[in-house]
Amino acid sequence: xxxxxxxxxxxxxxxxxxxxxxxxxxxxxxxxxxxxxxxxxxxxxxxxxxxxxxxxxxxxxxxxxxxxxxxxxxxxxxxxxxxxxxxxxxxxxxxxxxxxxxxxxxxxxxxxxxxxxxxxxxxxxxxxxxxxxxxxxxxxxxxxxxxxxxxxxxxxxxxxxxxxxxxxxxxxxxxxxxxxxxxxxxxxxxxxxxxxxxxxxxxxxxxxxxxxxxxxxxxxxxxxxxxxxxxxxxxxxxxxxxxxxxxxxxxxxxxxxxxxxxxxxxxxxxxxxxxxxxxxxxxxxxxxxxxxxxxxxxxxxxxxxxxxxxxxxxxxxxxxxxxxxxxxxxxxxxxxxxxxxxxxxxxxxxxxxxxxx
Amino acid sequence: xxxxxxxxxxxxxxxxxxxxxxxxxxxxxxxxxxxxxxxxxxxxxxxxxxxxxxxxxxxxxxxxxxxxxxxxxxxxxxxxxxxxxxxxxxxxxxxxxxxxxxxxxxxxxxxxxxxxxxxxxxxxxxxxxxxxxxxxxxxxxxxxxxxxxxxxxxxxxxxxxxxxxxxxxxxxxxxxxxxxxxxxxxxxxxxxxxxxxxxxxxxxxxxxxxxxxxxxxxxxxxxxxxxxxxxxxxxxxxxxxxxxxxxxxxxxxxxxxxxxxxxxxxxxxxxxxxxxxxxxxxxxxxxxxxxxxxxxxxxxxxxxxxxxxxxxxxxxxxxxxxxxxxxxxxxxxxxxxxxxxxxxxxxxxxxxxxxxx
Numbered sequence: 001x002x003x004x005x006x007x008x009x010x011x012x013x014x015x016x017x018x019x020x021x022x023x024x025x026x027x028x029x030x031x032x033x034x035x036x037x038x039x040x041x042x043x044x045x046x047x048x049x050x051x052x053x054x055x056x057x058x059x060x061x062x063x064x065x066x067x068x069x070x071x072x073x074x075x076x077x078x079x080x081x082x083x084x085x086x087x088x089x090x091x092x093x094x095x096x097x098x099x100x101x102x103x104x105x106x107x108x109x110x111x112x113x114x115x116x117x118x119x120x121x122x123x124x125x126x127x128x129x130x131x132x133x134x135x136x137x138x139x140x141x142x143x144x145x146x147x148x149x150x151x152x153x154x155x156x157x158x159x160x161x162x163x164x165x166x167x168x169x170x171x172x173x174x175x176x177x178x179x180x181x182x183x184x185x186x187x188x189x190x191x192x193x194x195x196x197x198x199x200x201x202x203x204x205x206x207x208x209x210x211x212x213x214x215x216x217x218x219x220x221x222x223x224x225x226x227x228x229x230x231x232x233x234x235x236x237x238x239x240x241x242x243x244x245x246x247x248x249x250x251x252x253x254x255x256x257x258x259x260x261x262x263x264x265x266x267x268x269x270x271x272x273x274x275x276x277x278x279x280x281x282x283x284x285x286x287x288x289x290x291x292x293x294x295x296x297x298x299x300x301x302x303x304x305x306x307x308x309x310x311x312x313x314x315x316x317x318x319x320x321x322x323x324x325x326x327x328x329x330x331x332x333x334x335x336x337x338x339x340x341x342x343x344x345x346x347x348x349x350x351x352x353x354x355x356x357x
Numbered sequence: 358x359x360x361x362x363x364x365x366x367x368x369x370x371x372x373x374x375x376x377x378x379x380x381x382x383x384x385x386x387x388x389x390x391x392x393x394x395x396x397x398x399x400x401x402x403x404x405x406x407x408x409x410x411x412x413x414x415x416x417x418x419x420x421x422x423x424x425x426x427x428x429x430x431x432x433x434x435x436x437x438x439x440x441x442x443x444x445x446x447x448x449x450x451x452x453x454x455x456x457x458x459x460x461x462x463x464x465x466x467x468x469x470x471x472x473x474x475x476x477x478x479x480x481x482x483x484x485x486x487x488x489x490x491x492x493x494x495x496x497x498x499x500x501x502x503x504x505x506x507x508x509x510x511x512x513x514x515x516x517x518x519x520x521x522x523x524x525x526x527x528x529x530x531x532x533x534x535x536x537x538x539x540x541x542x543x544x545x546x547x548x549x550x551x552x553x554x555x556x557x558x559x560x561x562x563x564x565x566x567x568x569x570x571x572x573x574x575x576x577x578x579x580x581x582x583x584x585x586x587x588x589x590x591x592x593x594x595x596x597x598x599x600x601x602x603x604x605x606x607x608x609x610x611x612x613x614x615x616x617x618x619x620x621x622x623x624x625x626x627x628x629x630x631x632x633x634x635x636x637x638x639x640x641x642x643x644x645x646x647x648x649x650x651x652x653x654x655x656x657x658x659x660x661x662x663x664x665x666x667x668x669x670x671x672x673x674x675x676x677x678x679x680x681x682x683x684x685x686x687x688x689x690x691x692x693x694x695x696x697x698x699x700x701x702x703x704x705x706x707x708x709x710x711x712x713x714x
Binding site: 024028057059065071073076079105111115117148151159164287351 | 434
């Protein structure tokens with residue numbers, strides 16, 4: 001990791017951490033930290049760039065250029081509570097979220113960093129489980145975790161574990177995706193059921209007397225997006241709908257492109273459990289966080305083609321067209337309700353659910 | 358930031374946060390978060406890439422290739438306590454540290470991310486001060502902060518503010534720096550007084566009845582290193598000596614290169630105040646953290662040339678040769694003491710000072 005060490009020729013087994021929990025020495029920059037990093041991260045993420053334990057990962061620009069002509073760079077911190085939830089954990093989230101932020105601009109996600117802030121007293125086994133989750137998703141998404149950092153803070157100064165993943169990828173030559181590109185006539189598409197992640201976290205917190213069988217949709221979308229771009233390189237807008245939900249993404253598209261977006265409530269893909277939980281709690285599923293859902297705005301003549309490739313992909317089986325872009329420079333998102341009326345879908349105001357990701 | 362928004366054409370003044378403190382809504386993904394980001398970060402970091410508020414920053418690879426042939430990628434989280442200390446704050450640290458991790462591999466630092474985890478209740482003005490510090494150092498170092506993320510956690514779930522900065526830079530064509538490159542005969546050089554950052558943090562915590570006028574050495578080293586590489590492109594090893602201090606870096610060099618490194622205690626540049634504080638507290642300044650100090654291993658015939666350019670640079674005025682690389686595959690660092698004896702300088706075991714950076 002960013003944290004020096006050497007002797008990486010010795011087998012990982014030699015450097016197994018003996019402590020059951022993380023203590024302040026594991027963030028010291030010295031031997032204890034090196035042992036934790038080699039035991040938990042280097043052995044799990046398993047690549048020579050990380051194993052070299054230099055302070056930075058280095059790649060030939062010529063190699064990167066094989067994937068396209070532009071570098072994409074992004075970052076996200078993950079503070080989700082609880083660390084483990086149905087359908088995922090902070091590790092799956094930390095890799096999927098950053099991979100998706102790269103993929104939605106048309107980039108092939110390539111390399112991730114992993115910087116952890118650990119609360120003193122965290123079980124080392126929890127860290128091992130989280131690292132294993134990260135590596136599983138990284139392999140699935142075709143990315144390598146190549147550099148990192150480890151900090152430990154005193155008990156009570158952080159809540160168990162926070163992870164930051166930054167990511168780099170290379171944007172395909174043939175695409176130009178931007179929130180400013182929505183045009184009247186375009187079709188608005190999502191890749192499946194909305195709000196599963198938000199609902200799963202709500203349930204997992206057990207602060208509610210609700211029980212429902214909902215799993216987080218947390219997953220990397222790189223291969224789905226690649227298939228969509230193969231079918232239609234001229235996709236206009238594309239974003240993953242995380243905090244703030246689909247409503248927030250659509251507001252950003254509508255405002256940046258100076259258009260009106262009209263949704264059809266009847267066409268929104270919603271699980272009965274999520275719909276039910278939202279009704280009971282007074283939440284709007286359009287604002288619930290997702291961690292494996294994207295919103296795409298595509299030219300009308302490409303919509304069916306894009307939907308077809310999405311439905312053929314595991315991450316897009318329930319893909320649906322949910323609305324249209326209309327002329328009008330008001331930047332509004334309007335919902336055609338199932339009862340025939342219409343209402344404005346504004347940006348999220350206030351907080352719906354803290355520490356959702 | 359990584360956190361959507363639009364309407365960036367409106368002047369920043371329109372989006373000033375009215376709240377005096379950060380609340381959970383500022384991490385929601387909605388309007389409050391967008392306002393905080395535009396007020397504090399977009400207006401301060403002041404560049405069109407960040408202002409576009411897409412989920413990622415994008416750069417032409419051809420532009421990057423003007424700086425060299427390899428991309429460098431690094432990350433560090435900063436959890437320093439206290440947030441403000443003599444000579445710097447968490448913001449100066451977050452930019453300097455990541456810039457330095459890029460510069461020490463021979464890269465020109467170019468772009469940084471900024472991901473904050475904020476404890477609910479933090480004064481917005483503190484965030485503004487920290488952002489201003491970051492931008493001041495970024496301008497000094499010639500980097501732009503181009504993407505980011507904002508999370509807010511409940512009171513008691515983090516200690517005020519943690520910052521992660523990841524960075525990308527491009528490595529010069531003519532250099533090949535690695536911890537494995539130290540050769541017998543090479544000279545070990547540092548760029549000035551050791552341990553100032555560690556000592557300044559110790560004093561700032563006021564847990565000690567010590568008072569001494571020591572400031573953190575926190576500063577970006579990109580231009581110093583560029584001058585060193587201009588003078589001697591074949592610098593063998595180069596690292597900044599942060600957590601774990603100079604002793605840890607030298608141990609890593611000695612072990613990775615399978616050599617012995619012999620230091621001369623009399624040649625170590627130490628301020629009287631730092632030396633005094635270490636004697637009273639039983640600390641070894643070789644293990645104290647620095648945030649603007651590098652350790653270089655250079656071929657003997659280039660040592661004077663390198664020292665001369667360092668001493669001509671503001672960040673290298675007290676540069677000194679502190680030892681030599683010797684044949685011997687023991688990977689040891691040995692100190693020739695002022696009394697004529699010698700002792701092994703091992704890696705840091707345990708924790709010297711938590712949350713130093």
